[in-house]
Amino acid sequence: xxxxxxxxxxxxxxxxxxxxxxxxxxxxxxxxxxxxxxxxSFSKDTIEKFVKVADFQSxxxxxxxxxxxxxxxxTDSASNEFASLGEAAAKELKKxxxxxxxxxxxxxxxxxxxxxxxxxxxxAAKNKQCLDLARQNTxxxxxxxxAISLKSREATDEILKLIDQVTAMLQNExxxxxxxxxxxxNRSVLYIVATTASGLILGxxxxxxxxxxxxxxxSLLKNLAVDMASGNLMSRVNLMQKDEVGELATATDSLxxxxxxxxxxxxxxxxELVASSSDLGTIAKSLIxxxxxxxxxxxxxxxxxxxLSTNISTMSSAAExxxxxxxxxxxxxxxxxxxxxxxxxxxxxxxxxxxxxSSAFHAISDAFEQVLGNVRNGAxxxxxxxxxxxxxxxxxxxxDRSSTEISKVTETIKMIxxxxxxxxxxxxxxxxxxxxxxxxxxxxxxxxKQLANQSARAAEDIATKIEGVQTGTRQAVGVIxxxxxxxxxxxxxxxxxxxxxxxxxxxxxxxxxxxxxxxSGVSQIARSIAEVAATANDMARSIAExxxxxxxxxxxxxxxxLVASSIAATIGEVSKATIETNRSANGVMTESKDLSQxxxxxxxxxxxxxxxxxxx
Amino acid sequence: MxxxxxxxxxxxxxxxxFGIPLADIKEITDDVTCTRIPHAPFGVRGxxxxxxxxxxxxxxKQLLELPQANGEIARRLVIFKPxxxxxxxLFVDHVGEIVEVSSSDLDAGESSRLGLASHGRSGLxxxxxxxxxxxxxxxxxxxxLPIVEIESQSTNT
Numbered sequence: 001x002x003x004x005x006x007x008x009x010x011x012x013x014x015x016x017x018x019x020x021x022x023x024x025x026x027x028x029x030x031x032x033x034x035x036x037x038x039x040x041s042f043s044k045d046t047i048e049k050f051v052k053v054a055d056f057q058s059x060x061x062x063x064x065x066x067x068x069x070x071x072x073x074x075t076d077s078a079s080n081e082f083a084s085l086g087e088a089a090a091k092e093l094k095k096x097x098x099x100x101x102x103x104x105x106x107x108x109x110x111x112x113x114x115x116x117x118x119x120x121x122x123x124a125a126k127n128k129q130c131l132d133l134a135r136q137n138t139x140x141x142x143x144x145x146x147a148i149s150l151k152s153r154e155a156t157d158e159i160l161k162l163i164d165q166v167t168a169m170l171q172n173e174x175x176x177x178x179x180x181x182x183x184x185x186n187r188s189v190l191y192i193v194a195t196t197a198s199g200l201i202l203g204x205x206x207x208x209x210x211x212x213x214x215x216x217x218x219s220l221l222k223n224l225a226v227d228m229a230s231g232n233l234m235s236r237v238n239l240m241q242k243d244e245v246g247e248l249a250t251a252t253d254s255l256x257x258x259x260x261x262x263x264x265x266x267x268x269x270x271x272e273l274v275a276s277s278s279d280l281g282t283i284a285k286s287l288i289x290x291x292x293x294x295x296x297x298x299x300x301x302x303x304x305x306x307x308l309s310t311n312i313s314t315m316s317s318a319a320e321x322x323x324x325x326x327x328x329x330x331x332x333x334x335x336x337x338x339x340x341x342x343x344x345x346x347x348x349x350x351x352x353x354x355x356x357x358s359s360a361f362h363a364i365s366d367a368f369e370q371v372l373g374n375v376r377n378g379a380x381x382x383x384x385x386x387x388x389x390x391x392x393x394x395x396x397x398x399x400d401r402s403s404t405e406i407s408k409v410t411e412t413i414k415m416i417x418x419x420x421x422x423x424x425x426x427x428x429x430x431x432x433x434x435x436x437x438x439x440x441x442x443x444x445x446x447x448x449k450q451l452a453n454q455s456a457r458a459a460e461d462i463a464t465k466i467e468g469v470q471t472g473t474r475q476a477v478g479v480i481x482x483x484x485x486x487x488x489x490x491x492x493x494x495x496x497x498x499x500x501x502x503x504x505x506x507x508x509x510x511x512x513x514x515x516x517x518x519x520s521g522v523s524q525i526a527r528s529i530a531e532v533a534a535t536a537n538d539m540a541r542s543i544a545e546x547x548x549x550x551x552x553x554x555x556x557x558x559x560x561x562l563v564a565s566s567i568a569a570t571i572g573e574v575s576k577a578t579i580e581t582n583r584s585a586n587g588v589m590t591e592s593k594d595l596s597q598x599x600x601x602x603x604x605x606x607x608x609x610x611x612x613x614x615x616x
Numbered sequence: 617m618x619x620x621x622x623x624x625x626x627x628x629x630x631x632x633x634f635g636i637p638l639a640d641i642k643e644i645t646d647d648v649t650c651t652r653i654p655h656a657p658f659g660v661r662g663x664x665x666x667x668x669x670x671x672x673x674x675x676x677k678q679l680l681e682l683p684q685a686n687g688e689i690a691r692r693l694v695i696f697k698p699x700x701x702x703x704x705x706l707f708v709d710h711v712g713e714i715v716e717v718s719s720s721d722l723d724a725g726e727s728s729r730l731g732l733a734s735h736g737r738s739g740l741x742x743x744x745x746x747x748x749x750x751x752x753x754x755x756x757x758x759x760x761l762p763i764v765e766i767e768s769q770s771t772n773t
Binding site: 419421422425428429430433446 | 645
């Protein structure tokens with residue numbers, strides 16, 4: 001049972017319940033069908049029996065009635081008829097008595113039926129007597145018949161009494177069968193109730209087991225979870241069940257195991273942390289004391305190095321002043337040398353500049369000559385252009401005149417075309433009035449009209465084109481005349497240029513000559529100044545050497561000063577670093593105190609967890 | 617006879633196309649000298665000498681009250697047959713093509729709807745016929761002389 005899954009258990013439970021439901025249904029159905037069959041046969045039998053009894057009674061009545069009729073009948077034939085009817089009825093009655101005997105099953109009924117048959121026989125005999133008398137149909141026989149009939153009435157009463165007994169017996173019988181049916185019904189009810197009850201009990205038991213297998217482990221798991229929440233990691237479920245709940249329980253157990261392991265590790269780590277933080281505190285303390293002593297020593301060294309540095313820098317400034325004085329002397333001499341050199345080179349440059357100016361003036365003079373030649377050529381070209389423009393203009397005027405003539409000709413052509421057109425029109429009119437005979441002529445006239453129209457259009461085209469030529473020609477004449485005017489203006493200005501260039505050329509030649517003379521004077525000056533410059537250079541070189549010696553001294557002292565100040569700076573840095581170290585050590589101290597506090601708290605927290613001692 | 621097309625001589629005046637049945641025209645001339653007559657009735661331009669015959673010249677634009685082109689005078693003269701009226705012609709702007717109009721098109725032309733009555737000056741226009749590109753205003757030359765006569769009588773009295 002424990003190895004099954006919950007779903008399988010539920011399916012089992014459901015199938016058990018439905019099985020019992022089916023069983024109950026089947027039992028009820030079978031019992032009810034039995035009961036129904038019993039009832040059916042019972043009602044059929046009972047009705048049949050009562051019908052037979054009633055039949056018997058009715059036959060008896062019929063016998064009596066025919067007897068009475070036979071006795072009372074006035075004619076012979078009627079008496080005979082009724083008598084034969086009465087005999088037939090009596091036979092039937094006898095047969096009915098026999099069948100009534102078969103109806104009764106009870107042992108006491110045998111006597112009753114025998115008595116009934118006897119009575120019936122008696123009655124039948126009397127009836128026969130009565131009927132025989134009635135057949136005679138005389139007054140005596142009739143009176144006798146009435147007497148016998150009265151006797152037979154007594155027999156009839158007896159029969160009726162017996163029939164009542166038979167009826168009572170039948171009633172008793174049916175009552176017995178009803179009771180038997182009642183018993184069958186009661187038993188059926190009992191069966192159904194019993195089956196249902198046993199099904200219910202079995203179902204209840206099965207569901208109890210199923211719910212127990214689910215709810216018990218869950219409550220165990222709940223307890224475990226509560227324990228874990230309160231910090232107790234000792235408890236486990238240890239459920240040996242293979243269904244889903246069992247898997248959950250196993251998973252929860254392993255969760256508790258791993259949690260316990262983690263907590264144990266935290267505990268160990270925190271106790272180690274407490275130890276190491278106290279160690280760290282001790283180390284930080286010793287570091288602080290050492291760094292304080294280092295700081296004191298570094299301060300002392302710093303003060304001494306500052307004094308050294310001051311002394312050296314005093315010496316350095318003295319050397320620098322010496323150096324500067326020498327440098328000033330050297331610079332002054334060098335400046336002089338440079339100035340003399342500059343004068344010399346300036347004089348040389350002046351000389352070369354003057355030469356350059358002279359040659360430039362020569363070039364200008366040549367250029368002016370060329371310009372003059374060009375201007376003269378230009379004047380020649382301009383007069384040529386002017387002549388050409390004039391001839392072009394006259395040609396254009398000729399062209400204009402001929403095109404005017406052409407347009408006159410086209411005008412004439414147009415006129416002729418119009419006339420032809422009109423002639424053709426009149427011809428058409430004539431042809432139309434000629435009727436059928438004029439048809440061919442009308443065609444010709446139409447052709448002529450077309451030709452006239454075409455020639456008019458051609459003349460129009462020529463006129464338009466000639467007009468275009470004329471406009472173009474006029475424009476060309478205008479342009480050429482403008483060009484001629486421009487060329488004339490160019491010619492005039494070129495003449496002006498020619499004149500002024502000639503004047504310039506003359507002036508340039510004069511200037512060129514003057515410059516040549518100036519050039520030789522400047523050359524002499526340059527030469528004298530170059531000599532002065534050489535002497536100044538020698539002096540400058542001697543002074544520079546002296547200056548270099550002074551500079552060396554100054555540089556050495558400066559280096560010493562630099563070294564001293566760098567020592568002071570180094571010592572200062574040492575001091576600063578020591579102070580930093582001190583501060584850091586103090587920080588370490590504080591941090592280690594905090595750490596110690598934290599680790600103690602952690603240790604306390606982890607000790608709140610109860611963990612199994614045998615694990616990791 | 618009826619299903620044969622009617623031929624019209626067309627001519628333009630003031631940008632409109634007018635037509636006169638070709639059968640009514642005797643001839644068309646141009647470059648004629650017109651002798652103007654003082655106190656001539658409205659629509660009459662003067663007399664013209666054509667090969668010795670004196671012809672009365674009427675002015676179409678004046679008769680139809682069309683705008684006169686600036687300064688240009690119609691010089692083409694359409695001379696009608698004697699059956700139309702005795703010795704008269706009509707000055708038009710320029711003579712165009714000869715067009716043929718089928719009798720069905722001619723019948724389809726607008727006449728009655730315009731109210732082109734036979735009395736007064738509007739009686740000059742007989743109908744308007746649709747050509748492929750233009751509308752042709754067909755004139756009735758038989759009406760010209762009577763209208764001029766009526767006009768002259770009314771101006772005289």
